[in-house]
Amino acid sequence: MTHPIVIGIDAGGTMTDTILVDRDGHFKIGKSATTPKNESEGFIASAEDAADAWGCTLEELFSGVNVVLYSGTGMLNTLLSRTGRKLGLITTKGLEDMVLMGRGLQAWADYSYADRLHAVTHQHPDPLVPRRRTHGVTERIDQFGDIVLPLYEHEARAAAKKLIADKVESICIMTVFSHVNPTHEKRIAEICREEIKAAGVEIGVYTSHEVRPVIREQSRLNSVLIEAYATARGRMQLKSIENASKKYGFKYGVQTLLSFGGLTSINHPRLHETMISGPIGGILGAAYVGKLIGNDSLICSDMGGTSFDMGVITRGQTRIENEPLMDRFKLNVPTLHLDTIGAGAGMILKVDPLTKKVSLGPESAGSDPGPICFARGGTEPTIADCDAILGRLNPDYFLGGKVKLQVEKARAAFKEKCADVLGVGVEEAAEGMIDMLEADANNALRRVISGQGIHPSEFTLLSYGGSGPLHLAGCSKGIGFKDIITFQFAAAFSAFGCTTADFMRRHSVSTQIDVSGKPEAAALTSVGEKVSEVWRDLADAAVAEMLADGHAREKITTTPFLMMRYTGQLEDVEVISPLPVVASAQDMQKIIDEFEQVYAKVNHRVSRYGEAGYSITELGLVATADKVKPVLVKRPLGKSDPASAHKGIRQAYIGGRWHAANLYEMDDLQPGHEVIGPAIIEHPATTLVVHPGDQVFVDEWTLLHYRHS
Amino acid sequence: MTSYSKEVIADLVAGKLPWPQTRRIMSAYKDDDRFFKYIQVLQDRVGWNDPILLPVSEHLFICDSPEGRVTKCECGHSFGDYRKNWKLSASIIVRDTEEALREIYPTSDIPDPQWMEIREFICPQCGTLHEVEAAAPGYPIVHDFEPDLEGFYREWLGRPLE
Numbered sequence: 001m002t003h004p005i006v007i008g009i010d011a012g013g014t015m016t017d018t019i020l021v022d023r024d025g026h027f028k029i030g031k032s033a034t035t036p037k038n039e040s041e042g043f044i045a046s047a048e049d050a051a052d053a054w055g056c057t058l059e060e061l062f063s064g065v066n067v068v069l070y071s072g073t074g075m076l077n078t079l080l081s082r083t084g085r086k087l088g089l090i091t092t093k094g095l096e097d098m099v100l101m102g103r104g105l106q107a108w109a110d111y112s113y114a115d116r117l118h119a120v121t122h123q124h125p126d127p128l129v130p131r132r133r134t135h136g137v138t139e140r141i142d143q144f145g146d147i148v149l150p151l152y153e154h155e156a157r158a159a160a161k162k163l164i165a166d167k168v169e170s171i172c173i174m175t176v177f178s179h180v181n182p183t184h185e186k187r188i189a190e191i192c193r194e195e196i197k198a199a200g201v202e203i204g205v206y207t208s209h210e211v212r213p214v215i216r217e218q219s220r221l222n223s224v225l226i227e228a229y230a231t232a233r234g235r236m237q238l239k240s241i242e243n244a245s246k247k248y249g250f251k252y253g254v255q256t257l258l259s260f261g262g263l264t265s266i267n268h269p270r271l272h273e274t275m276i277s278g279p280i281g282g283i284l285g286a287a288y289v290g291k292l293i294g295n296d297s298l299i300c301s302d303m304g305g306t307s308f309d310m311g312v313i314t315r316g317q318t319r320i321e322n323e324p325l326m327d328r329f330k331l332n333v334p335t336l337h338l339d340t341i342g343a344g345a346g347m348i349l350k351v352d353p354l355t356k357k358v359s360l361g362p363e364s365a366g367s368d369p370g371p372i373c374f375a376r377g378g379t380e381p382t383i384a385d386c387d388a389i390l391g392r393l394n395p396d397y398f399l400g401g402k403v404k405l406q407v408e409k410a411r412a413a414f415k416e417k418c419a420d421v422l423g424v425g426v427e428e429a430a431e432g433m434i435d436m437l438e439a440d441a442n443n444a445l446r447r448v449i450s451g452q453g454i455h456p457s458e459f460t461l462l463s464y465g466g467s468g469p470l471h472l473a474g475c476s477k478g479i480g481f482k483d484i485i486t487f488q489f490a491a492a493f494s495a496f497g498c499t500t501a502d503f504m505r506r507h508s509v510s511t512q513i514d515v516s517g518k519p520e521a522a523a524l525t526s527v528g529e530k531v532s533e534v535w536r537d538l539a540d541a542a543v544a545e546m547l548a549d550g551h552a553r554e555k556i557t558t559t560p561f562l563m564m565r566y567t568g569q570l571e572d573v574e575v576i577s578p579l580p581v582v583a584s585a586q587d588m589q590k591i592i593d594e595f596e597q598v599y600a601k602v603n604h605r606v607s608r609y610g611e612a613g614y615s616i617t618e619l620g621l622v623a624t625a626d627k628v629k630p631v632l633v634k635r636p637l638g639k640s641d642p643a644s645a646h647k648g649i650r651q652a653y654i655g656g657r658w659h660a661a662n663l664y665e666m667d668d669l670q671p672g673h674e675v676i677g678p679a680i681i682e683h684p685a686t687t688l689v690v691h692p693g694d695q696v697f698v699d700e701w702t703l704l705h706y707r708h709s
Numbered sequence: 710m711t712s713y714s715k716e717v718i719a720d721l722v723a724g725k726l727p728w729p730q731t732r733r734i735m736s737a738y739k740d741d742d743r744f745f746k747y748i749q750v751l752q753d754r755v756g757w758n759d760p761i762l763l764p765v766s767e768h769l770f771i772c773d774s775p776e777g778r779v780t781k782c783e784c785g786h787s788f789g790d791y792r793k794n795w796k797l798s799a800s801i802i803v804r805d806t807e808e809a810l811r812e813i814y815p816t817s818d819i820p821d822p823q824w825m826e827i828r829e830f831i832c833p834q835c836g837t838l839h840e841v842e843a844a845a846p847g848y849p850i851v852h853d854f855e856p857d858l859e860g861f862y863r864e865w866l867g868r869p870l871e
Binding site for chain 1: 737738741
């Protein structure tokens with residue numbers, strides 16, 4: 001093997017996964033517990049694990065690679081633990097209570113279904129800025145951008161002085177309709193900077209139109225607050241990752257992943273755009289694998305310790321979610337759409353002593369203390385304990401043997417807390433628990449597919465994550481996928497996906513442009529001019545940022561896009577513009593035609609409704625620069641007998657009885673091999689359970705295809 | 710199965726538990742021994758020794774006293790037999806004029822005193838406001854409930870009263 005060229009690292013809530021890739025597409029993965037207090041510890045431990053697997057030292061590894069990608073949880077943790085900066089807020093007079101009222105759904109977002117129904121548990125998240133440090137100033141701009149009331153500068157100045165006296169670390173500014181006309185926000189920022197300078201202190205100033213110039217002030221407010229609140233410490237964490245890499249000889253800057261699927265340097269000016277990045281890697285990886293196998297309708301499913309994330313690519317289209325939730329705050333960040341349910345191997349199992357009702361989670365044992373079988377102080381039985389009790393996990397080979405699973409300990413606790421309460425045998429109860437988890441995931445998958453309005457037989461399921469393959473059989477059973485695929489590097493698939501991303505910037509701005517159902521040429525021309533002008537400004541801004549990151553101008557390509565809807569609708573469709581500029585009425589018509597096509601693809605061709613006219617609600621632009629990417633190697637199919645990967649036999653409990661299951665080493669499986677269940681295919685970082693009668697076939701890309709009997 | 714320490718329950722009753730922990734307790738299955746720990750916490754709070762059988766409101770309890778089961782205020786004042794409506798032995802303020810209602814709603818709308826009056830039931834000994842009733846003028850004082858103590862202890866708590 002040659003030397004790795006890319007290191008991709010994905011720090012999840014429980015584990016930090018590393019993937020090393022060389023120019024010929026060889027992979028090695030490493031795994032280590034996430035260390036939220038100082039992420040660089042987990043980063044180095046995970047990288048070291050991967051370097052060991054590759055057979056090189058950390059110095060050799062870091063000094064030889066071109067790209068280090070890291071997506072972590074630092075900022076999210078800052079937000080969750082409320083350990084960010086001390087903020088002050090200046091807003092339009094009359095809107096001061098916005099921080100307290102929030103959005104109604106923020107009071108129950110992320111709750112379990114039962115708690116959502118029990119209003120007594122509802123609670124708004126603690127605001128990031130207290131009401132007493134929120135100041136209203138008189139000013140008003142209307143939805144057309146016209147100034148209705150001038151800015152009362154003396155009020156802004158008094159507010160700035162008060163905030164400086166309150167010793168805030170950052171001042172955020174958010175006024176109504178600043179995305180249409182930012183004049184007042186800009187002037188308030190100037191006044192703040194003057195006062196900060198006069199006071200001789202260092203305070204950051206953030207304006208909402210710079211962070212996200214788009215409509216809906218609550219999400220715009222949350223975006224600017226979170227940027228000011230959480231990214232300073234997040235940047236420090238990323239800096240510590242970069243320093244750790246440099247200590248071992250890395251020569252360049254560390255890259256991180258944006259929530260809409262691109263890479264950026266850790267000096268990114270709007271770092272909150274990287275907060276939801278972990279699961280995004282999976283969708284990118286799926287798109288890449290989809291190209292290899294020639295299917296552009298894919299469901300990717302990631303099961304880790306805490307959650308089950310599902311991403312959909314429908315006939316080549318990924319969905320962008322514009323207002324995702326983060327720590328129960330509705331944000332305004334374009335994010336690749338994911339559906340998530342609480343389902344993972346770390347789920348804590350509970351049995352109600354009165355009604356014997358079993359519930360999974362929603363709490364997860366995480367990596368600390370972890371499941372009982374880890375023997376790190378966990379006392380509540382989890383799904384992973386059930387997997388260990390049933391012989392599906394190898395007690396001596398978990399994380400390649402780094403963690404010895406205490407099966408007896410898990411068994412005793414599970415018997416006492418679950419099986420005995422239910423009054424059934426330990427194995428029966430444990431398998432029942434796993435069945436429940438898999439049924440939850442199975443239902444969630446069915447729901448996601450039916451939401452696409454496309455038959456499941458068109459979709460390929462990609463299963464990954466540390467516990468994805470372990471529960472793959474149950475999760476996918478009976479849905480009727482075209483194909484079900486998992487990977488030797490399943491545990492680091494998200495990290496792998498990150499390595500397939502390009503460097504990227506995404507700039508956009510809200511607009512209110514309406515085109516009638518049967519537009520005149522002149523109207524189209526004038527709309528086209530408006531659109532082109534916005535795109536030009538966005539391109540200048542995006543390219544400038546990429547140049548600042550050190551990319552050469554000729555390597556940067558820009559692709560404009562539009563968010564469009566039929567006039568009167570409530571949801572937008574993202575349309576990638578077929579043209580770089582709109583020069584004529586014909587060009588504008590081409591863009592409208594493109595919208596109709598995308599709309600028909602995402603929904604259905606009969607649901608088009610051009611008579612209503614068209615509205616352009618947002619104009620944007622994606623700037624990208626290429627990066628070296630891994631290639632999966634195609635090898636000829638060999639013989640089907642997998643004897644060369646066979647490593648023994650273990651008793652495993654599947655389908656109500658114990659089986660003597662064949663054990664295989666996942667990394668030793670070769671193209672052409674066929675494994676027939678009951679079997680267990682092990683990897684240091686993941687385990688694939690093959691149910692009796694089911695089959696696993698290894699194709700020429702060394703992808704593992706799971707076939708139900 | 711689930712059980713919390715008496716200190717946790719004491720903080721819960723006093724409203725001193727942090728919100729995330731309070732919510733976890735609310736979302737979990739009810740702890741088996743909650744009622745008895747709750748009673749212990751209340752018993753520690755009151756200044757008298759008659760065993761509490763059932764809390765009626767925040768500072769009002771049914772307890773087992775030498776005079777039989779009585780409704781008792783936290784201060785020790787007895788309202789008499791628990792099967793009788795304790796409100797009849799309380800001091801009562803009736804707000805049935807605009808001025809009287811305006812006293813408690815100084816800045817907002819008030820009900821029409823011809824249609825509704827507010828009755829406040831107060832302990833004659835310590836002045837604690839135990840209950841408030843909003844009723845039409847002339848409507849009899851409501852007997853909130855007469856608990857089936859024997860049935861509750863036997864069937865719900867599994868520990869019959871002697």
